[in-house]
Amino acid sequence: MTDLWEFFLAFVRLGLISFGGTNVAELERVLVLHHSWIDARTLANGFALGQLMPGPNMLAVTHYGYAAAGLPGALTATLGFYGPTALVSATAVLIWQRHSTHPWVVAFRNALLPFGGGVILAGALVLARTSVNSWPAALLAGVAFLLLWRTRVNSAVVVLGAAVVGALLGL
Amino acid sequence: MTQAGAALPPEDEPTTSTQPAPTPLTLARLFVGVALSGIGGGLPAHTRRALLSRGWMTDEAFAETFTLAQLTPGPNAVNLAAMVGARLAGRMGAVASVLGVLTPGLLAMLAVSVVTLGQPGGLPPLLQSALKGAACAALAVLLTAALPVVRVGWGVRGGPVVTVLVFLALGMLRLDLLPVLIVGLGAGLLIHRPGRKP
Numbered sequence: 001m002t003d004l005w006e007f008f009l010a011f012v013r014l015g016l017i018s019f020g021g022t023n024v025a026e027l028e029r030v031l032v033l034h035h036s037w038i039d040a041r042t043l044a045n046g047f048a049l050g051q052l053m054p055g056p057n058m059l060a061v062t063h064y065g066y067a068a069a070g071l072p073g074a075l076t077a078t079l080g081f082y083g084p085t086a087l088v089s090a091t092a093v094l095i096w097q098r099h100s101t102h103p104w105v106v107a108f109r110n111a112l113l114p115f116g117g118g119v120i121l122a123g124a125l126v127l128a129r130t131s132v133n134s135w136p137a138a139l140l141a142g143v144a145f146l147l148l149w150r151t152r153v154n155s156a157v158v159v160l161g162a163a164v165v166g167a168l169l170g171l
Numbered sequence: 172m173t174q175a176g177a178a179l180p181p182e183d184e185p186t187t188s189t190q191p192a193p194t195p196l197t198l199a200r201l202f203v204g205v206a207l208s209g210i211g212g213g214l215p216a217h218t219r220r221a222l223l224s225r226g227w228m229t230d231e232a233f234a235e236t237f238t239l240a241q242l243t244p245g246p247n248a249v250n251l252a253a254m255v256g257a258r259l260a261g262r263m264g265a266v267a268s269v270l271g272v273l274t275p276g277l278l279a280m281l282a283v284s285v286v287t288l289g290q291p292g293g294l295p296p297l298l299q300s301a302l303k304g305a306a307c308a309a310l311a312v313l314l315t316a317a318l319p320v321v322r323v324g325w326g327v328r329g330g331p332v333v334t335v336l337v338f339l340a341l342g343m344l345r346l347d348l349l350p351v352l353i354v355g356l357g358a359g360l361l362i363h364r365p366g367r368k369p
Contacts, residue, residue: 016244017348024313025341026348033345042288048305049283051312055206055276056214056248062277066284074284078277082269085245090257090265092243093236097258103365110327111359112242115352117324118337120317125342127313131306140304144311149318156210159308166304167297 004076007069010035011061011080016088018058024123027064037068044130051159056082136169193227193259195267201225202252202271214248214272215240218255227259248272329362 010030017026024047031037038046042064050060058081065077099105132138144158191197205217215237222228228236236258240251249269256268287298324330337355340346 015246017352018245023348025345029345029347044306044309045287045302047313048302048309049280049287051309052210052305053276053279053283054208054210055272055274055279056246057312058246059273059276059280062280063284063288066281067288071281074281078273082246082249082273085243086249086253086265086269089240089243089245089250089253090262093239093254093257096239107360107363107365108356109242110363111356113320113327114324114330114333114359115337115355116241117317117321117330117334118355119341119348120313120320121334121338122340122342124310124313124317125338127306127310131303131310137303137307141307141310144308145314148311148315154210155308155312155315159305159312162308163301163305166307167301169300169304170296171300171303171307 004069004072007037007065007073008076008080011065011077012084014061015081015083015085018119023119025119025126027061028126031064031068038064040130042067044127047127048159048163052156134171137171140165140169140171193225193264195256195260195263198256198260198264199267199271202256202268203275205252206272206275209248215251218248218251222255228255232258327359327363329359333359 014023014027014030017023024043028040028043032040032043046060046063046067049063050057053059059078061077061081062074066074069076096105128141132141140162144162147153147158148155193201201221202218205214205221209217219230219233219237222233223230233255236254237251240247240254243250243254249272252268252272253265256264256266258264260267287302321334324334333355337351340351341348
């Protein structure tokens with residue numbers, strides 16, 4: 001059983017350092033490699049489930065919390081991951097309305113964007129290492145990518161379809 | 172990703188302006204609806220639609236809020252909810268909006284977690300295969316979300332170098348994020364510091 005306070009702080013940190021999307025690489029480093037609270041399979045499964053949930057995709061953290069420490073863990077992880085960042089955002093928007101044209105704000109934005117790109121690509125690599133471990137899996141990921149990229153089909157439909165294909169293939 | 176901007180017909184609200192101003196409670200309800208319609212992503216697009224159709228925000232104000240949500244740490248869709256709520260109804264508005272956008276998924280995820288993780292001896296093989304298939308598609312979802320982010324960052328001066336180095340540091344070398352963040356942002360701020368003539 002994990003110490004809930006340590007657990008809470010870990011998720012607060014993870015929430016505050018994820019930029020412009022999902023930082024799967026850091027989630028894995030902290031939850032799997034460093035603390036061993038969950039395993040790599042749970043990380044990938046939770047991420048997939050998160051794509052199917054109504055609401056933000058990173059509700060995967062609820063799943064990770066539950067896997068590691070039951071219901072208290074799930075609530076702790078969710079609150080820690082989303083609470084502080086929401087607070088920062090609400091404060092930022094009120095400050096922003098006063099200083100949006102400041103040159104340093106523009107510079108900060110330009111510095112942040114390439115960084116965000118590197119973070120999200122690293123996350124894709126980490127997920128691929130766990131999820132794409134066979135040729136059929138690679139093919140499935142490729143087809144899903146083309147569908148999402150080239151058509152307007154809802155991503156939840158693609159994820160559910162891939163689940164059916166996975167079950168049929170016995171991945 | 173509001174690529175749907177052009178594809179959305181203007182929501183024809185007859186000018187019976189009986190729209191009450193947003194309160195924390197009505198915001199919470201709006202965001203519960205956004206969450207329920209946003210299965211598989213696209214929450215910002217749904218948020219925009221819901222706000223504009225009620226006449227609670229102009230397109231410009233939304234675009235600005237959306238950009239800002241990209242820049243703050245944390246998950247975009249939830250930050251967006253917090254910002255919209257704060258703009259429209261202050262602190263309580265932010266709290267109500269965040270609770271609204273989180274609650275449906277939280278309950279659903281708890282139910283699914285109890286079922287999938289509560290099995291002694293792990294999941295039945297069929298379900299494991301299904302989840303593996305879903306994980307492949309989830310990776311594709313992440314990649315499609317990554318493309319626009321990478322493209323925008325690539326266009327900034329010095330962007331490609333920073334993007335590749337951050338990718339190598341985090342993805343290949345598995346370094347801690349914080350030092351990488353400090354070095355990466357520091358380099359970016361140096362390149363783009365105000366007062367330089369481009």
